[in-house]
Amino acid sequence: MESKPRRSTYIPQEIEPKWQKIWVERGVMKASDKSPKPKYYDLVMYPYPSGDLTVGHARNYVMGDVLARMKRMQGFEVLHPFGWDAFGLPAENAAMKRNVHPQEWTLANIAKGKRELQMLGILYDWDREVTSCMPDYYRWTEWLFLLLYERGLAYRAMAPVNWCPVDKTVLANEQVINGRCWRHPDVEVEKRDLEQWFFKITDYAERLLNDLQLLDKWPHKVRLMQTNWIGRSEGAEVDFPVDGHEGESIRIFTTRPDTLFGATFMVLAPEHPLVEKVTTDANRDRVREYVAKARKASEIDRLSTEREKNGVATGGFAINPLNGERIPIWVADYVLMTYGSGAIMAVPAHDERDFDFARKYNLPIREVIAPAGGAGDDLSEAYVGPGVMVNSGQFDGLDSKTGFDRIVTWLEEKGLGKRTVKYRLRDWLISRQRYWGAPIPVVYCDVDGIVPMPKDQLPVLLPKEYKPLADNHEFWRTTCPKCGREARRETDTMDTFVDSSWYFLRYASPHDDKEPFDSELANHWMPVDQYTGGVEHAILHLLYSRFFTKVLFDAGMLDVSEPFIRLFNQGMVKRFGQVMSKTKGNGVSPDELVEKEGADAGRIYEMFIGPPEEDVEWDDAGLHGVVRFLQRVWRIVLEPQSIQVAGASPAAPDQTLLRRKVAQTVKKVTEDYDDLRFNTAVAYLMELANAMQAYLQGGGARDAVWDSAVRTLVKLLNPIGPHISEEMWERLGEGGPERGLLADAPWPEFDAAAAAEPQMTLVVQVAGKVRDRLTAATGLSEEQALALALASEKVRAALNGGRPSKVIYVQDKLINLVP
């Protein structure tokens, strides 16, 4: 019995661990600070180590890895680091549930996550790994808090804050979604008056807004979301004197000073400090009752736009500074204490909210802006558009835009008001009543007040014992750094978004023990060339990081004022209609994937599954299609003799054609990787493999042209399928541990001459409908093309023997004959 010649088969499980080991030994992804090559900083958002890494989460890490690998081959010195957003509540929840220390749980998850990333062939410079919960990192988070404090950007204030009753901590505005906690969509936040630490991000509102214009490589959507979040409004502040209270006035903000003559009443927020003063004795009980009720109402109820507006009259009156008119002062909770000055002038004719309110309480509605093209005395709704000013004394007849300026100027001259810009953005509340976070490094002393820790005494270490810091006497009993008397340490920790607002800088000098980062190195690597992560951070993390970068720029520690040049938000991977997660039971773990089909197939499938920015549905059958593709590539590259010359209708093997296809693929795949269009890049690689197989089936010679095609295919495949391509490279005799890695080989150059099409398909249309397709040389003149078209039987038939009255010729593409 004769045995067939033994064929090598593609068995990913045999080759993947081998190359992973070699890459690590060779330090393939180590970034050198001193390289003469141009730098490329390729960053993925560092994750929370939840211990729940599925191939779904890994999708964006694969994207980052593909780019990093190609950029290296293209001759860049690539910084591709990884780290862990390791402080945060889940660790405390796990600690309470399982009685393990948050740190123990976190570090175990990190070890697990790291192993899972490595088994997918994702390479990072692990020497630069940062872990935000370790003292060598949070020491510098504390340091940066002090920097902000020194610069007047960190302050402590009593304020009504959002309290999550489940997490038992306060939340930043950005963490409250529709009045509910961002981590618990079922839990309404409560308002509490607490003294808390804030970062003064509002000082940077204007710059955060303006510099969005520089970020032209960010998704339009994210820029828009930040623009709306910052919420800039131009208008005027105007003081309305309170009738009968000499020297007392109510300051309002309006974006429509042109409607000042239409103000028929004023509204104060229930929390407004002047409420008590302006209220008359006759109205006092009702007003007090209303204010008490409003304070108790939940945020959700208060902010609901559906709810009918309500309020009470104070009995007091204010004077319109423009016309001296006496108008009543009301209290209503549709006016928010947290925006503007907590008081408004109500112009019901030209504001929908004021209109509703006026209707309900029969307050006068006076039209002062007439819509262009006719007086709109229809009072069924407020007219909020521009128009011509009426009932406005000396300003009558002006268009509202001019009136805006004139009135503001008039107010400024009289000292009654001034042009103002307001933002919706609020200061960033960073205090958290939690154990597992970076301690806020300040001490409260009866004598010296708030005393920041001296920087050389950092870090304020978290105590080993897991219990609330406020209950840990050993932690908070301390001495004042200034006077040495007994003092109390701050027991709140920082929002974990503080940790993640600067981690991308730490990667530049992760072991620096003198400062948060080495400015020279940070300036070398920054800005991040490509930043990849989920869109859920469109506001929170990205806004905070931009803020920190600007503060550090102002402090002279950084040369850049925007951290991320190009931002990409990848879509999520779903399975059975839901986002993949281990807890939901629909996750595919890296172990499962690698064991079943191999890391390369999984990587390529995740890139091929759909457009990278879209949510995609994981499908095991689809994954198998990629396995087939890899097996085919393996055969084409290593076993071309095993591919039978087809009997039926083999396409004539054409070397020029093959060379052209290879050259065209180089261009398309390179551009697509660069633009993160991985799905089409894979499609082009498949097309090339199909063309190469057809060439073999046609009996094509395996000569120099073939060899070059094979090597190019393997190289183009490398960033996305690194193990199989590295193995094939070695077996082709091109590389391997001795002769050099494919990962270090140069990227294929685009050969424009080889890619050029000498012939074209001339599409012939008659009246815009395709009637024939002709093969012709490129560069035809219109006359030549027309002659060719008219020679076609089908075209003549479509023209019914007539002559075209008009001809449109698109060079090398199409000719359209209009009868």
Add this chain to the structure above:
RNA sequence: GCCGAGGUGGCGGAAUGGCAGACGCGUCGGUCUCAAAAACCGAUGAGGGCAACCUCGUGCGGGUUCGACUCCCGCUCUCGGCACCA
């Protein structure tokens, strides 16, 4: 309510003013096999025709253009963001 993105075969998707459906999945037919699976080869938008071919077709209705998935206007549905910010 306001702002934004989107709607293409049985499915995921490709094509951004010029050949609609690349690439893949699935399905059907074939080769191999005692058989099945796998693998490989071929077909595959719908309708009509023996066929060459013809007609229709990118959510709906209009428009611009020699020509529209692509641009404009209106509508509709889906998804995302914001939601009393004066």
